[in-house]
Amino acid sequence: MKFAPAGADHVRNSRLRSVRQRRNRRTTSTIGENERGPDVACKAFGYCERGVTMSAIAKGAAVPCRSITTEEVDHFHEFGWAKLQRFVDWAYVGILLQIARERMGDDADSNEGKSSGTGTSYFNALFTGGLAHPELRRLIEQVGKNAKVLMRRRSGIGVRYYNDLFVPKLPSSKTSKHGGNGPTAFHQDFMNFGVDRTGGMTWWLPLEAYGPDAGTMCFVSKSHRMGVLGDFRTYGAGDVFDVYPELRDLEVTAPMTYELGDVSVHSHLTIHGAGANITDKPRWAYMLLTQPADACWNGAPSPNFDSSDMKPWQLLDGERFPMIG
Ligand SMILES: O=C(O)CCC(=O)C(=O)O
Numbered sequence: 342m343k344f345a346p347a348g349a350d351h352v353r354n355s356r357l358r359s360v361r362q363r364r365n366r367r368t369t370s371t372i373g374e375n376e377r378g379p380d381v382a383c384k385a386f387g388y389c390e391r392g393v394t395m396s397a398i399a400k401g402a403a404v405p406c407r408s409i410t411t412e413e414v415d416h417f418h419e420f421g422w423a424k425l426q427r428f429v430d431w432a433y434v435g436i437l438l439q440i441a442r443e444r445m446g447d448d449a450d451s452n453e454g455k456s457s458g459t460g461t462s463y464f465n466a467l468f469t470g471g472l473a474h475p476e477l478r479r480l481i482e483q484v485g486k487n488a489k490v491l492m493r494r495r496s497g498i499g500v501r502y503y504n505d506l507f508v509p510k511l512p513s514s515k516t517s518k519h520g521g522n523g524p525t526a527f528h529q530d531f532m533n534f535g536v537d538r539t540g541g542m543t544w545w546l547p548l549e550a551y552g553p554d555a556g557t558m559c560f561v562s563k564s565h566r567m568g569v570l571g572d573f574r575t576y577g578a579g580d581v582f583d584v585y586p587e588l589r590d591l592e593v594t595a596p597m598t599y600e601l602g603d604v605s606v607h608s609h610l611t612i613h614g615a616g617a618n619i620t621d622k623p624r625w626a627y628m629l630l631t632q633p634a635d636a637c638w639n640g641a642p643s644p645n646f647d648s649s650d651m652k653p654w655q656l657l658d659g660e661r662f663p664m665i666g
Contacts, residue, residue, distance in 0.1 A: 404483070405430055406484060407428060408490075409425065409428075414493060417491055417606065417608070420560070421561075421564055421565030421608045422560040422562070422607040423491075424597060424603065425603065429546060431602055433476075436476060437480075437548050437627050438549065440469075440474070441507045441625055444467060445465070449507075449509035449511060450509075450511055450519055450623075452465070461520035461521065462520055462521065462522070462526075463510070463525040463615075464521045465521030471505040472663065477505075481502060481629060482666070484544055485499075485664075485665025487666070488542060489666035491606065494540065498633055499665075500631045500633065500634060500665055500666035501632050501636070501658070501664055502629075503534070503630040503631055503657075504629075504646075505629045507625070507627055508626045510556045511618065511623055512620060515621070522617070524556065524614065524615060524616050525556070525613075526573060527582055527612050528573035528576070528613070529569070529571070529611070529612050531610055533643065535638055535641050535642070535643030535646070535648065536632055536637070536638065537637045538637075539608070539633075540633035541609040541633070542631055543607055543609065544629040545558055545606070545607070545626060546629070547599045547603070547604075547626050548627060549601065550603075551624055552598045552599075553616060554618070554619050555618050555622075555624040556616045556618035557597045557624070558596065558597050559613060560593070560613045561593050562592045562593070565610035566610075567588070567610075570585055571584065588612060596616055631666070632657060637654045638652075639654075640653030640654065
């Protein structure tokens with residue numbers, strides 16, 4: 342699927358330049374934490390300024406993604422992860438890729454900032470602010486409904502938005518401004534998120550078809566049953582297998598092959614990793630993270646949200662963490 346007509350690179354580049362210039366003119370306070378809400382975020386992320394994105398959206402499909410099946414739910418609970426084939430509509434995948442390129446450049450390395458708190462060699466992470474984008478929000482809410490089904494809480498507890506990010510992995514053969522051009526060491530996400538309970542999950546959407554050469558996800562099946570295994574920053578030069586060799590008794594999947602629209606979803610307790618991207622192009626991906634609706638802040642600072650006005654054990658709620666399922 343093509344979203345930029347042939348020969349339109351200069352148009353895209355000049356658009357990227359003008360978005361950058363506009364962003365440079367803003368002071369930090371104009372997009373600061375005091376100003377919240379979709380309109381402010383929409384301005385901050387520049388979505389309202391991008392007519393081309395909106396016209397691509399207008400051509401998009403009515404339903405961003407399909408519903409998860411019972412077999413997929415069972416697989417997720419058994420193994421801690423599931424691959425959902427043809428889950429997202431191709432038009433939406435294209436929209437995401439276009440937005441990602443506009444924000445990060447065609448090389449996925451031309452963004453001005455890097456979202457903190459992410460492994461520097463893993464990917465060049467940039468928070469997307471998707472709640473502020475009407476069409477992305479539709480995808481987020483549709484995924485949220487599926488996340489509730491997938492979480493399968495007997496009390497019927499729903500799901501909240503936690504974060505969404507672009508996570509391109511840059512080619513390992515090239516130098517990069519933002520890092521993000523190495524392998525993703527095997528790790529568990531849970532300790533990174535400042536929450537008091539499990540049920541969180543990451544929906545990982547590749548924005549093109551990719552195989553192992555691009556550095557795709559691998560999962561340690563059933564590792565979600567092994568409890569909390571520490572934060573990856575404490576492993577030094579090694580990974581979670583060095584600290585918990587018993588994980589070697591479990592099956593590690595081969596790196597996934599994703600066709601366009603395929604997605605994987607993993608529990609925040611599931612150990613996962615990815616190889617380096619040995620192709621000469623960025624491996625574009627988008628991640629949406631969800632949490633159970635009753636998740637509370639555990640009091641530990643998290644690089645994923647601003648807790649300066651929060652009290653330990655308060656519910657993660659409000660506009661920052663809206664219900665999506
Ligand atoms: O994109 C990757 O390589 C890894 C993603 C990841 O580590 C995560 O979903 O927590």
